[in-house]
Amino acid sequence: MDSLSTGSLSGAQKEELMDQVKQQIAIANAQELLTKMSEKCFKKCINKPGTALDNSEQKCIAMCMDRYMDAWNLVSRTYSSRIQRERNNM
Amino acid sequence: MGDLSDFASPKASDSELQDFLVAEKQKAQFHAQIHEFNDFCWDKCVDKPGAKLDSRTETCITNCVERFIDVSLLITNRFAQMLEKGGGMH
Numbered sequence: 001m002d003s004l005s006t007g008s009l010s011g012a013q014k015e016e017l018m019d020q021v022k023q024q025i026a027i028a029n030a031q032e033l034l035t036k037m038s039e040k041c042f043k044k045c046i047n048k049p050g051t052a053l054d055n056s057e058q059k060c061i062a063m064c065m066d067r068y069m070d071a072w073n074l075v076s077r078t079y080s081s082r083i084q085r086e087r088n089n090m
Numbered sequence: 091m092g093d094l095s096d097f098a099s100p101k102a103s104d105s106e107l108q109d110f111l112v113a114e115k116q117k118a119q120f121h122a123q124i125h126e127f128n129d130f131c132w133d134k135c136v137d138k139p140g141a142k143l144d145s146r147t148e149t150c151i152t153n154c155v156e157r158f159i160d161v162s163l164l165i166t167n168r169f170a171q172m173l174e175k176g177g178g179m180h
Contacts, residue, residue: 009107018110025118032125040132044139064139068128071136071143071151075128078155079120 037068127155 009017045060046053053061135150136143143151 029121067139067143071132072128074151075155076124078152082159
């Protein structure tokens, strides 16, 4: 990051840059989640792709999305507390 | 020349931006890791997505994350020992 020369950026420009970085990261994160969810829930809910998504498939997808988010949050909590524990052990 | 004094401390603004980027990078790596954990722990632990994550599934996901970290720590340590002994890789 040595090549980063921002001495000429004003405070407002810097703030804008930071906001943009944050936004881009948030978008990338949402895209990753969306891709994974689609892949995982397609696998779980669509056994034989028909001419349209039927009612039970749509219900399954909705439920699967919610559970995928639950799992994601649980993994996040577990990982955070593990990192905390490892830090305390150091 | 007096006006230039505003730009006389580019180092300060650089380090603010750098700190910001380092922190954002860490957050992004943390999130990427969660995506990865959730990806394979979902496959291992979730059978049919139900109305909520049942406690058996929750335990499975928690254990899955913890044991994966155990495994990677174990492998990292053992690998380091292998390198120290100079064996293993020829």
